[in-house]
Amino acid sequence: MSPATSSTVYKGKSGQWAFVLHRVTGFLVFMFLLLHVVDVSLVNTPRLYNQVHQLYGNVLLRLFEVGLLASLLFHAFNGLRIVMIDFFPNALRNEKVMFRIVVFFTLVLSAIGGYIILRPFIEGRIL
Amino acid sequence: MTTTSPQRPLPSANRPKMERRPRANFETWSWYFMRVSGLILIFLALLHFSITHILYDVTDTDAKFVAARWDNPLWRAYDWLLLALGLFHGLNGLRFIMDDYVRNPKRRAVVKAVLYTITGALFAYGTLTIVTFKA
Numbered sequence: 410m411s412p413a414t415s416s417t418v419y420k421g422k423s424g425q426w427a428f429v430l431h432r433v434t435g436f437l438v439f440m441f442l443l444l445h446v447v448d449v450s451l452v453n454t455p456r457l458y459n460q461v462h463q464l465y466g467n468v469l470l471r472l473f474e475v476g477l478l479a480s481l482l483f484h485a486f487n488g489l490r491i492v493m494i495d496f497f498p499n500a501l502r503n504e505k506v507m508f509r510i511v512v513f514f515t516l517v518l519s520a521i522g523g524y525i526i527l528r529p530f531i532e533g534r535i536l
Numbered sequence: 537m538t539t540t541s542p543q544r545p546l547p548s549a550n551r552p553k554m555e556r557r558p559r560a561n562f563e564t565w566s567w568y569f570m571r572v573s574g575l576i577l578i579f580l581a582l583l584h585f586s587i588t589h590i591l592y593d594v595t596d597t598d599a600k601f602v603a604a605r606w607d608n609p610l611w612r613a614y615d616w617l618l619l620a621l622g623l624f625h626g627l628n629g630l631r632f633i634m635d636d637y638v639r640n641p642k643r644r645a646v647v648k649a650v651l652y653t654i655t656g657a658l659f660a661y662g663t664l665t666i667v668t669f670k671a
Contacts, residue, residue, distance in 0.1 A: 432633055439626030446619065446658045450665040455599035466595035474589055481585060485578045492571050525590050 423508045431487050434480035441477055468530045475523040482518050486511040566628055573625045580618045603671035612666050619662045627655045 448465075451458040464470065490507045493500040500507070529535045588597050605611045630651060638644040 432629075435626065435629045436633065439622075439630060442622050442626060443654065443658055446623075446662040446665075449602070450661055452599050452602045452665065452669060458599045458602075462598055463595055466593070471594070474594065478585060478589070481581060485582060488574045489578065492575065495571065522590055526594075529593065 423505050427487055427490070427508050427511070430483060431491070434484040434487075437480045438477065438484060466529070466535065468527070468536060471526050471530060474526050475519065478522045478526070479515060479519040483511065483515045486514055570625065570628060573621045577618070577621050577625060580614070581622065584615075584618055602669075606666070606669050607671065612669075616663065616666050619666070620659065623655055623659050623662075627651065 448458075448461050451461055465474070487508075490504075490511055493507065494504060524531070588594065592601070606615075631648070634644060634647055634651070638647050
């Protein structure tokens with residue numbers, strides 16, 4: 410195997426998915442953080458800050474917020490799974506069960522949080 | 537990231553004690569930093585998101601909302617810690633990703649220089665906002 414593929418691919422099935430998703434969600438959250446530093450710093454110009462945060466309330470950006478929540482939740486729970494595997498060697502035996510628990514909590518909490526974030530749209534109060 | 541964990545050397549009776557653990561170099565500290573900052577960020581980031589998107593609607597978090605919150609220096613400290621740990625945890629994570637995917641050394645140096653500059657500038661900008669804000 411060439412070094413270009415051997416460093417990032419391993420035979421792991423769920424472990425491989427966890428690895429890829431951890432990178433993708435981490436990347437997405439970091440990109441949002443870069444944007445977020447700028448939008449919060451607009452607070453020194455309150456009128457502009459308020460306009461931008463009204464914009465965050467439209468349905469497209471609310472969907473984006475739900476995606477951010479899902480990424481954050483997956484990255485947090487899978488990070489916990491990684492730490493458990495690293496510090497408690499026996500946890501490796503339950504690695505697949507832990508991955509399912511990570512996915513389960515990510516989906517359930519994203520659905521609940523997503524409903525709350527999208528409620529103004531669902532109830533027809535915004536477009 | 538499990539792929540970057542320090543390798544445990546095989547137990548050997550004749551080996552001097554010092555050699556049983558890998559020497560603590562930059563990557564060892566980076567590995568610990570990711571775990572410690574990650575555990576702290578789980579609480580900081582999820583609580584922050586819950587307040588600004590779940591308890592309150594995003595359209596309620598206007599400039600007045602920020603001013604009321606930053607009236608308390610503890611919230612400024614909270615937000616600054618979240619900014620610092622989030623940025624450097626993310627920067628270090630992206631450093632791993634670039635080491636894996638940007639194979640050309642020259643291109644990698646350029647991409648890293650751009651990323652470190654942007655992150656450093658936004659860390660300074662965010663810190664300035666949190667410290668100097670006046671309602």
